[in-house]
Amino acid sequence: MNIKELKDKITDYANIVGEQEGVEIVNVEIYPGGKGLTLRIFIDKEGGVTIKDCENFSRAIEAILDVEDPIKSSYTLEVSSPGIDRPLKNKKDFLRNIGRDVKITTKEKIADNTFFIGKIVDVGDDWVRIEIQETKIKGSKKKGKTELLFIPFNKIIKAQVYLG
Incomplete structure (x- = not known):
């Protein structure tokens, strides 16, 4: 089994455990x-992930990996939160961060x-709407004006929570 196939199989197991534990993979x-x-494996949930969530998920996924044995060599398992500054990649990520x-x-x-x-003010099926201060637009000479801007997901190269 190659790495991609192994990753797909482990992702399937992780999704099953995630559903049982109330976390998203x-x-x-x-x-x-x-x-x-x-x-x-990075997990998240509404309100954030606790150490206990990581421990519970880790124990549950270890049990499946021990029984199913998809990894034929030795391995180290790490389970954690992706962190506040992780990239926003899909609609769910943007929805989770409305107001940030x-x-x-x-x-x-x-x-x-x-x-x-x-x-982030609103999120649609294929766009995010943000409220911006024109002073925060790179290169803008206008000061203080607030503007709502629709940005299609397919135009986004990179997005993440701004800790400014």
Whole structure:
């Protein structure tokens, strides 16, 4: 089994455990290392992840991995929260962060800019609407004016919570 197939299989197991434990699987990463593989699973939930959530998830996924044995070599399992500054990649990520400041880089100019810092106001099926202060638009000369801006997801290169 190659790494991609292994990642897909472990992601399936993680999603089952995540549903049981009330957490969302944000990402599964597998890295080869000197002493086998490192399996890193990032989880999240409404209100944030606690250490206890990570412990419970870790025990549950370990039990499945021990029984199913998809990893034939030794491995290290790491379970953690993706952190507040993780990239926002999909609609669910943006919905979870409504009301927070974000920084967004787009691949094409929108309102004469490709970099924005603003508060997420609303999220649609294929867009995010942010409220920006024009003073926070890179290169803007206007001061203090607030503007609502729709940004299509397919135009976003990078987005994350802005800790400013």
